[in-house]
Amino acid sequence: MPRTATTRPYHHGDLRAALLENAERTLREKGAGALSLRELARATGVSHAAPGRHFKDKQALLDALALDGYERLDRTLTAATATGPAAAPGADLDRRMTALARAYLGFAVENPELLELMFARKHEPAGSEHLAAAVDRTLGSLTRLFTDAQERGEIVQGDPERITLVAAASLHGLAALIASCALDADEAMAGLDEHVRLLLHGLKPR
Amino acid sequence: MPRTATTRPYHHGDLRAALLENAERTLREKGAGALSLRELARATGVSHAAPGRHFKDKQALLDALALDGYERLDRTLTAATATGPAAAPGADLDRRMTALARAYLGFAVENPELLELMFARKHEPAGSEHLAAAVDRTLGSLTRLFTDAQERGEIVQGDPERITLVAAASLHGLAALIASCALDADEAMAGLDEHVRLLLHGLKPR
DNA sequence: ACCTGAACACCGTTCAAGT
DNA sequence: ACCTGAACACCGTTCAAGT
Numbered sequence: 001m002p003r004t005a006t007t008r009p010y011h012h013g014d015l016r017a018a019l020l021e022n023a024e025r026t027l028r029e030k031g032a033g034a035l036s037l038r039e040l041a042r043a044t045g046v047s048h049a050a051p052g053r054h055f056k057d058k059q060a061l062l063d064a065l066a067l068d069g070y071e072r073l074d075r076t077l078t079a080a081t082a083t084g085p086a087a088a089p090g091a092d093l094d095r096r097m098t099a100l101a102r103a104y105l106g107f108a109v110e111n112p113e114l115l116e117l118m119f120a121r122k123h124e125p126a127g128s129e130h131l132a133a134a135v136d137r138t139l140g141s142l143t144r145l146f147t148d149a150q151e152r153g154e155i156v157q158g159d160p161e162r163i164t165l166v167a168a169a170s171l172h173g174l175a176a177l178i179a180s181c182a183l184d185a186d187e188a189m190a191g192l193d194e195h196v197r198l199l200l201h202g203l204k205p206r
Numbered sequence: 207m208p209r210t211a212t213t214r215p216y217h218h219g220d221l222r223a224a225l226l227e228n229a230e231r232t233l234r235e236k237g238a239g240a241l242s243l244r245e246l247a248r249a250t251g252v253s254h255a256a257p258g259r260h261f262k263d264k265q266a267l268l269d270a271l272a273l274d275g276y277e278r279l280d281r282t283l284t285a286a287t288a289t290g291p292a293a294a295p296g297a298d299l300d301r302r303m304t305a306l307a308r309a310y311l312g313f314a315v316e317n318p319e320l321l322e323l324m325f326a327r328k329h330e331p332a333g334s335e336h337l338a339a340a341v342d343r344t345l346g347s348l349t350r351l352f353t354d355a356q357e358r359g360e361i362v363q364g365d366p367e368r369i370t371l372v373a374a375a376s377l378h379g380l381a382a383l384i385a386s387c388a389l390d391a392d393e394a395m396a397g398l399d400e401h402v403r404l405l406l407h408g409l410k411p412r
Numbered sequence: 413a414c415c416t417g418a419a420c421a422c423c424g425t426t427c428a429a430g431t
Numbered sequence: 432a433c434c435t436g437a438a439c440a441c442c443g444t445t446c447a448a449g450t
Contacts (some may be wrong), residue, residue, distance in 0.1 A: 017434085031328070037424065047435050049426080058424065059321075093410070119386045122237070135388060146409075156404070156411050160398055166376065166404045173379025174371075179324045182341060183371075191368055198362070198372045202408025203352075204299070205362050219413085242442065253416050255445080264443065 008103050016054040023065055025042060027113045032120075037061070062117060063131060069114045069132035076103050077141040093154045096145060098196045101171055108175035109185040116179050117171075142168055170199055222260040224250050227272055233319045238326075243267070268323060269337060275320045276340035282309050283347040299360045302351060305401045307377055311398060314381035315391040322385050326377075348374055376405055 021045050026035050037058055038048045055061040077100060085091060086099030108115050121131055144162045149155040155163060174195070177183035189194075232241050241265055244254045251344030261267040283306060291297060314321050319328050327337055349370045355361040361369060380401070383389035394401075 036422085038422080048424090049436080050434055052425070053372045053433065119382065119388065122387055153411070155409050156407075159398075163401060163404065163409055165380075165397075166401055166409065168381030169383060170372065170376040171379070172382060173375030173377070176325065176378060179409060181328055182325065183408075191371075194364075194368060195372055195375075198369065199405075200408055201362075202362050202406055202409050202410075202412075203369055203372065204406050205359070206407075206408075206412060243444090254443090255417080256415055257443065258444070259414065 067117045069118045073107050074138050091151045101196050104171050112179040272324045275324045279313050280344050299355045307402050310377050318385040
């Protein structure tokens with residue numbers, strides 16, 4: 001929660017957090033293109049140079065935003081597989097995969113701009129180790145699901161990384177299409193169960 | 207100001223084409239973030255206001271760039287299914303799908319920035335009808351492939367749009383992961399045959 | 413018709429100076 | 432330690448004026 005402006009000489013209580021919070025709102029409401037440090041400083045009631053104290057440059061702010069996004073996504077995915085019917089001992093792969101897909105797509109629908117930002121990282125060596133680690137952690141939920149399933153014989157043999165990639169690419173593709181408005185969000189959510197079924201059972205007739 | 211000796215008062219032969227060409231090079235070499243109209247005008251040897259005569263604003267230039275990208279991608283995909291072994295009368299679905307996937311991923315690997323631009327369109331009503339049409343045309347190759355296959359009984363029954371979406375999302379997901387450097391391009395290309403196989407045959411054992 | 417040059421309102425980043 | 436205010440070098444966009 002934000003701190004009340006009790007004693008404030010000219011500085012904020014926790015300017016860094018306040019900047020991130022406002023940046024996230026701007027990102028959500030007006031998109032990444034409308035996010036400027038000066039406007040952000042203005043909205044936070046601080047001089048335009050103040051953000052520079054907390055973020056080396058604009059990219060550092062975007063990185064922090066993305067990192068926060070990964071943490072939220074990670075929590076969402078973990079919760080989806082750890083609670084509800086998908087976590088029941090007898091839950092089959094279809095059910096668990098669907099729960100995971102629903103959670104991921106839900107995040108994509110509710111945070112399209114953030115998701116875009118999270119995946120907009122190029123191979124810039126600048127302090128993006130944290131981000132790379134966050135990506136791996138997020139993929140971890142999916143990897144775990146499939147290695148477990150493989151051990152139970154519920155899934156085809158072969159490199160688990162490749163199998164995970166097929167599922168991840170499929171879900172990420174849906175998310176990307178939604179984020180770029182090439183695919184209607186509601187439509188995608190409505191057809192998600194069938195999508196997962198096709199993914200698991202294949203496009204060829206059995 | 208240096209002036210060439212040819213007949214060139216102050217205007218270019220075909221400034222619009224020259225701007226697009228230089229913009230495409232900048233996009234490819236330095237990324238979309240480094241693309242500015244003023245710098246582009248400088249590189250093209252023209253005043254910073256000149257681009258405004260040919261493109262309403264920066265977005266219009268980006269739209270033209272994206273449209274050109276769709277046209278090139280469309281030609282690539284059409285060629286992939288219309289020529290080579292994939293076009294043979296006896297070619298099975300696996301082979302044709304692989305050819306299409308290879309063509310799409312190849313385009314993504316060679317034009318990552320352009321592809322990103324092509325899919326960065328939000329739902330802006332401004333003259334993006336051409337772009338929307340281009341997207342549909344591009345998806346057309348995939349749709350045709352699957353409706354044909356469905357008629358031959360090579361593919362599962364059901365809404366062809368949904369089946370196409372599963373394949374499209376999977377390929378687009380791979381492309382997006384490559385473009386954002388979350389996935390190594392060579393690795394993805396090397397595993398593409400297996401990827402298509404898994405997609406067609408399913409992740410569950412038969 | 414096509415382009416220029418100046419102007420305007422913005423940027424991100426830096427840095428001496430303030431408190 | 433944390434922030435300000437001015438400064439610098441950029442932007443995109445517009446428009447009267449030039450050719």
